[in-house]
Amino acid sequence: MNYETKITGEVADGVPAETAALRDGRMSGRMRGILIAGAIIFALLLAIAAYFALGGGEPAGAGDDNDQAPVVTVIVPGQTTVDGTVEVPGTIAARRELPVGVVGEGGRVVSVPVDAGDWVRQGQVLAVIDRSVQMQQAAAQAAQIEVARADAQLAQANLDRALQLVERGFVSKADVDRLTSTRDAANARVRVAQAQLAELRARNARLNVVAPAAGYVLERNVEPGQTVGAGTPALFRIARGGEMEVLAQVGETQLASLSTGVVAEVIPAGTEKSFEGQVWQLSPVIDPQTRQGTARIALAYAPELRPGGFATARINSGSTTATVLPESAVLADEEGSFVYVVGENNTAERRAVTTGIVTAKGITITEGLTGTEQIVLLAGGFLNPGETIKPRREGA
Structure with a gap:
């Protein structure tokens, strides 16, 4: 009869339709699993690469201890001519009050x-x-x-x-x-x-x-x-010629670096306007209580200079040649100020220094450095003496 040779779609290539559908579902699930696992591995590789890129380090090689050393930025400061300035408080007064x-x-x-x-x-x-x-x-x-x-x-x-x-x-x-x-x-x-x-x-x-x-x-x-009579207090007070001065209180160490005739800049309290004056007298004695002396700065008359008011004086203390470091490179503890320099075999070496005046470029180092050393610029507070580091020049 004709129905023996009739194909209804229930059998294809000798496999029943239900079996073929089950096999296709298993294959698609396996592919999804492989894709998900590959995505996870790729994300881990990206995270590792980002860690080393942002952390400034490199993947450690097997058996190489130097690869574990931190990378630090260093500078070679050299010597700089610095215009010394002593900034001290003072009181405005009449230079010659009558x-x-x-x-x-x-x-x-x-x-x-x-x-x-x-x-x-x-x-x-x-x-x-x-x-x-x-x-x-x-x-x-x-x-x-x-x-x-x-x-x-x-x-x-x-x-x-x-x-x-x-x-x-x-x-x-x-x-x-x-x-x-x-x-x-x-x-x-x-x-x-x-x-x-x-x-x-x-x-x-x-x-x-x-x-x-x-x-x-x-x-x-x-x-x-x-x-009024002979015993009456002064009726008037006159500033002779209108001349003013600032009585600047200077520490005895700073006073030794000053001399008469040097230029000074005076800024009265409450204003940003500055006035140029000249040191005309240095106190011959030091107050035993405060350990300070007085530098008298002569000024011409100006309405902003009111006797009795406070002012800030910046006195030129002369030029000097010294090493100047950014503030981030100079550290301090109970033993005093110090910096880290790159020693032999790229080890961090602690070096005690003596700081001087603070300028717009940084802190002046008067003792302890020649200017030819490699100074750790950043992260010095996280280092220990003798620790191995990888120095990298600033800007490299």
């Missing part, structure tokens, strides 16, 4: 024509004191001079008449001597009266408080109506 008080006997203040912040010239009147009584005394003394002159004129006339009568014998020689003495005494009384008047006028002139020198008025401590 306290002005009452010179005469004093009295009631009538007027004060100047105020703090004014410029005055030498001899200018700062305060006027009432002198009404003194003026009357001077007038009385002037009248006494006229009286004395009249007496002197009368004595001179009497003497002249006596001299004419001596020749005729009406007046004796003794009378002439007496009249001469009277004339001389009268002239002396005139001179005494004139001197007394001059004294009164001088005293009256001293009642005015005047400026002893030209300058800038810093303080005014008197008002009209106030009674």
Whole structure:
């Protein structure tokens, strides 16, 4: 019959349809497993490569101990000419401050024509004191001079008449001597009266408080109506010529490196504006308590320089040739400052150093280095003396 040769799709190549479907599912699952395992291995290889690339190291070779050494960046600093600068605090003051008080006997203040912040010239009147009584005394003394002159004129006339009568014998020689003495005494009384008047006028002139020198008025401590005298504190304070200065407090070690005449830069507190000055005096003594001395820096007048205010002074201490290192290369502990240099067989060698001033380029090393050494720039805090390292020049 025809159905013996009929093919229905239930058998293909001698394998049932159910068996073929099961075989295809197993093959696709095995392929997925292989792909997943390959992806995991590839990810591990990428992680290992990234670790060595970012960590600056290299895969260690079997049997090579140097490959385990850390790679460090080093520099050869050499020698640099450094302009020394001493930065110290200080106080602004008048270079020559003139306290002005009452010179005469004093009295009631009538007027004060100047105020703090004014410029005055030498001899200018700062305060006027009432002198009404003194003026009357001077007038009385002037009248006494006229009286004395009249007496002197009368004595001179009497003497002249006596001299004419001596020749005729009406007046004796003794009378002439007496009249001469009277004339001389009268002239002396005139001179005494004139001197007394001059004294009164001088005293009256001293009642005015005047400026002893030209300058800038810093303080005014008197008002009209106030009674002042010889014991009254200073009525005015004047900066002669308006000159200012900074009293910079300098340690005794730094003071030894300074000299008069060097240039200094002064920056008052509260402002970034700087003023150029010059050291004109160094303290001859050191304070035994603070171990500091005073460097006096002369400055020209400027409105920003107010006596009593604080300022920062940068004083030029001269040029020197030394090794300059970045701050990251200089370490410190209880034993002092030190750096790591590359020693024999690429080992880290601790080297004690003496630091100097700090500049914009780094820290100055005054002792301990020649500048030809290879200095560990970074990661020195993680090294130990004698540890093997791999030095790498900065920028390589």
